[in-house]
Amino acid sequence: MSDAAKKPLLEVRNLRTVIDTAHGTFPAVDEVSFVLERGAVLGVVGESGSGKSMLALSLLRLLPGKGRIESGEALLDGRNLRALSEREMRGVRGRRIGMIFQEPLTSFDPLYTIGDQIAESVRKHLGLKPRQAREKAVELLSTVGIPRPDLACDEYPFQFSGGMRQRAMIAMALAPDPELLIADEPTTALDVTIQAQILELLAKLQRERGIAVLFISHNLGVIAEIADEVMVMYGGQVMERSEVVRLFDAPAHPYTQSLLEARPALDRAPSRLRAIPGQVPSLESRPAGCPFHPRCGRAMDICSRARPSRSFLGSGQEVACWLQGAGNAFQTHARASGAGGES
Amino acid sequence: MLRFFLRRAMESLITIIVIVSVVFLVLNLSGDPIRMMASPTASAEEVAELRAAFGFDKPLVLRYGDFLAQISRLRFGDSISTRQPALRMVLQRLPATLLLAFTALAIATILGIPLGMLAAVRRGKAADTAAVLVSMMGQAMPVFWIALLLIFVFGVMIPILPPSGYGTFAHLVLPSISIAIFLLAGIVRVTRASMLEVLQQPFVTVVRSKGLEERIVLFKHALRNASIPVLTQLTLQMRFVIGGSVVVESVFGWPGVGQLLAQAAYGRDYPVVIAATFFIALFILAFSMMLDLAYGLVDPRVRIWH
Numbered sequence: 006m007s008d009a010a011k012k013p014l015l016e017v018r019n020l021r022t023v024i025d026t027a028h029g030t031f032p033a034v035d036e037v038s039f040v041l042e043r044g045a046v047l048g049v050v051g052e053s054g055s056g057k058s059m060l061a062l063s064l065l066r067l068l069p070g071k072g073r074i075e076s077g078e079a080l081l082d083g084r085n086l087r088a089l090s091e092r093e094m095r096g097v098r099g100r101r102i103g104m105i106f107q108e109p110l111t112s113f114d115p116l117y118t119i120g121d122q123i124a125e126s127v128r129k130h131l132g133l134k135p136r137q138a139r140e141k142a143v144e145l146l147s148t149v150g151i152p153r154p155d156l157a158c159d160e161y162p163f164q165f166s167g168g169m170r171q172r173a174m175i176a177m178a179l180a181p182d183p184e185l186l187i188a189d190e191p192t193t194a195l196d197v198t199i200q201a202q203i204l205e206l207l208a209k210l211q212r213e214r215g216i217a218v219l220f221i222s223h224n225l226g227v228i229a230e231i232a233d234e235v236m237v238m239y240g241g242q243v244m245e246r247s248e249v250v251r252l253f254d255a256p257a258h259p260y261t262q263s264l265l266e267a268r269p270a271l272d273r274a275p276s277r278l279r280a281i282p283g284q285v286p287s288l289e290s291r292p293a294g295c296p297f298h299p300r301c302g303r304a305m306d307i308c309s310r311a312r313p314s315r316s317f318l319g320s321g322q323e324v325a326c327w328l329q330g331a332g333n334a335f336q337t338h339a340r341a342s343g344a345g346g347e348s
Numbered sequence: 349m350l351r352f353f354l355r356r357a358m359e360s361l362i363t364i365i366v367i368v369s370v371v372f373l374v375l376n377l378s379g380d381p382i383r384m385m386a387s388p389t390a391s392a393e394e395v396a397e398l399r400a401a402f403g404f405d406k407p408l409v410l411r412y413g414d415f416l417a418q419i420s421r422l423r424f425g426d427s428i429s430t431r432q433p434a435l436r437m438v439l440q441r442l443p444a445t446l447l448l449a450f451t452a453l454a455i456a457t458i459l460g461i462p463l464g465m466l467a468a469v470r471r472g473k474a475a476d477t478a479a480v481l482v483s484m485m486g487q488a489m490p491v492f493w494i495a496l497l498l499i500f501v502f503g504v505m506i507p508i509l510p511p512s513g514y515g516t517f518a519h520l521v522l523p524s525i526s527i528a529i530f531l532l533a534g535i536v537r538v539t540r541a542s543m544l545e546v547l548q549q550p551f552v553t554v555v556r557s558k559g560l561e562e563r564i565v566l567f568k569h570a571l572r573n574a575s576i577p578v579l580t581q582l583t584l585q586m587r588f589v590i591g592g593s594v595v596v597e598s599v600f601g602w603p604g605v606g607q608l609l610a611q612a613a614y615g616r617d618y619p620v621v622i623a624a625t626f627f628i629a630l631f632i633l634a635f636s637m638m639l640d641l642a643y644g645l646v647d648p649r650v651r652i653w654h
């Protein structure tokens with residue numbers, strides 16, 4: 006126990022998840038590394054297609070059909086999740102790592118009651134009898150602020166509103182007491198007022214239970230409210246990783262800077278939003294070198310040729326950009342151009 | 349619940365009236381039954397006498413009115429060929445048809461749903477290809493052809509089963525399989541497609557993310573969701589089962605309503621045709637009403653008794 010406590014809860018090293026398509030194999034998550042300590046909240050931000058969700062699904066080993074983890078490792082308490090058998094992995098899913106999904110509408114089986122769907126994971130992981138599992142489900146529904154939880158327990162998902170469903174989803178993910186919660190865009194599908202409530206609930210439960218959270222969102226404002234640290238992803242790669250206040254105060258990567266400038270803000274003149282020119286490249290048309298270079302205002306010659314390695318800027322901030330310390334690129338150069346050759 | 353039954357009963361009544369009316373009209377347009385009854389040498393007076401005896405001398409509209417009045421009291425009249433009450437003839441043969449239909453349905457469902465699931469789970473693999481191929485063949489081959497093929501193979505080439513007749517379990521095998529193959533093909537196809545669609549849905553990933561076994565993912569969650577289109581398919585195919593039973597009963601000499609209907613139609617035995625049609629329609633309506641209730645058991649969103 007004391008030995009496990011010294012290790013970080015989750016350590017991801019050079020994780021690379023690829024998708025096999027008719028046109029070849031393409032990386033959806035490309036050499037991602039990070040550490041998540043117990044009880045900490047790491048925000049993952051990026052536009053659609055940046056590989057955030059694929060990262061989450063890779064950690065649970067629940068990739069859709071054509072996706073597979075190609076290399077790297079994900080260590081939970083020092084145990085490599087990639088090395089576990091499928092049976093052992095089922096003991097990790099739900100029990101050690103809970104997950105909240107984006108769409109509360111389609112995330113429940115429409116044919117079973119909310120209570121049944123919470124109870125089924127409690128029964129598996131905590132070995133409770135049906136009656137005790139139901140009591141636990143009622144208790145959890147009450148914890149997440151569902152009114153009249155004993156009645157709600159026997160209701161079906163279609164009888165719940167979107168916000169209520171997302172609350173129930175949180176209850177379901179927390180039911181077997183996981184140490185790590187992956188929240189993949191948990192507020193994106195909700196109204197703004199409901200978003201704030203759900204965010205507040207998540208932050209409260211996170212504090213009370215000391216649970217670590219990997220919080221995925223495309224919304225920097227949401228991330229700022231809940232995360233301790235932020236990881237900015239683009240094209241399957243980590244562009245920048247930093248403590249949250251520092252990221253907003255001193256963004257080091259041009260992509261992070263453009264993201265911050267693209268936010269609508271009430272305290273600025275109601276001028277036009279400054280959008281980032283161009284589009285997120287599709288999986289099959291990722292450029293060689295730094296994936297952001299075609300849209301980057303400060304791109305240099307080398308950016309299109311070689312992928313920058315990570316530079317550490319002190320106080321935990323790390324950035325992958327040629328504008329910062331251009332020294333140690335050669336180790337990644339060969340593979341970066343190799344991967345580019347496929348597209 | 350009661351309102352559902354009342355509404356469905358009303359709808360069924362209207363459906364049956366329409367069906368028997370169409371049958372009545374078609375029969376009356378298709379020829380003169382008295383000409384067939386009377387011997388070729390009968391005189392004009394004798395034919396007229398027969399005609400009057402069966403009420404065929406009145407105008408069509410009056411006969412239609414009489415017809416509806418009689419039907420509403422379940423009086424179908426006597427068979428023109430056997431002179432027995434048509435109702436009794438049909439009721440005597442109903443159990444044989446129901447036995448055949450439900451055996452075929454049971455075979456097709458019990459084999460078809462697991463096969464469809466297997467094909468979906470092993471999508472693109474050999475089991476899937478085989479299931480798709482068999483299902484295409486099953487739907488492409490006409491029922492009478494399947495029936496003749498089965499008789500040829502298992503009744504003549506390898507004579508292990510009686511090629512025709514009624515009475516023992518062995519007699520039931522070939523006719524029920526003939527109908528089941530067609531049904532099975534449809535059930536495999538729909539189950540497969542429906543499972544594939546359900547397995548794409550986000551909630552399946554959610555169930556997996558809770559660490560639950562694939563057994564629970566497939567049988568508790570995916571199958572129940574996938575079974576809704578399968579129920580629809582069953583409702584649609586039940587009429588083909590009956591249509592098929594007319595052919596299959598004739599081929600196998602199975603003494604059911606279908607065979608009786610085929611014989612009566614040849615002989616322009618109006619009362620028997622009407623009575624048989626009436627009960628077949630009634631059976632299909634009752635069956636689809638049962639399946640509507642089954643929808644509610646599967647899917648809480650359409651629970652009509654709420």
